[in-house]
Amino acid sequence: MGQAVDIVKRGGARPTERFSRDKLHASIRAACLSVRSPEGEAETTASNVCDAVIIWLETRPEVTSHDLRRKATDTLETFHPEAAYLYKHHRLVI
């Protein structure tokens, strides 16, 4: 990725942080594993989603964590709809 992208956290309550591919990768991988995907498939899906998100971020110096999550969910939807469902509703379970 050419430039560093700042992620504005929800509601602005927590400080802005730099985009981390590893962090996004880990969260997508966990969502895939949660729906009992094999580990290799989870890794591949997470890598594909991260690549798509990074391309999307290239023209944006700053995005909100909500937008980042929405973009990751939309991309994950095409690779793994069940994992995307859990990823999308993670904060809406309780």
Next chain:
Amino acid sequence: MEIVSSLSIIAFAALIHASFQLSVSVLTLLSGHAIGSKTAHGKLLRLTNGFVFGVAVMTLLLLSFISLIFLHSFSGNVPLIAWASACGLLIGLGVAVWSFYYRRETGTSLWLPRGIARYLTERTKATKHSAEAFGLGLSSVIAELLFVAAPLVISALVLIRLESAWQLVGIALYTLVSLLSLLIVNALIGSGHKLSRIQKWREDNKRFLQFAAGSGLLILGFYVYIEKVVTATVYSQGVF
């Protein structure tokens, strides 16, 4: 007949308790985090069983505690005003559950103070040992106290009129029946069902569950009011 009727009221109240969803939500989230972090199946089962055990212990303790308070206050002879108040609580809560048990958004977010919901979510994420899962089970019942208070109160009022041995049976029955939904979800998770399907089913049927819980509270409230308040009043005035 009195024992059958009392145990039926307790079982029905426990069934209403089982239809409340906070503990199921926490269990779903807990297993999601555990499976997502590649936890071994044996450890996953220890975590979920620990959680269910925590819920069981807190339910049992709460029912016993409320029963003890009523036993000391009323000495087994429950005044009509207590029955009427408990029925009012059931009916009021039934209407409240109908109106706003779930939040008006996608997912299965409940009408809980957001601070408590955030705390439970964070604690669920941090839970790695079965002892922590047990504690999480204890706290999830406390967090849902606003909703489960009415079935607990009515069950406690019914319990204190029974003989000691039947009181124990009643407490065990309430605890077991109130755990049914958790036990089913726990069995589904343990047998390898996908969390996304469980959560999707819960989301698709949340309005039905809300309607069932609210209606159950109203039905129980009216039934107990007729049986314990109206009947006693009519008999005391010598109509029959």
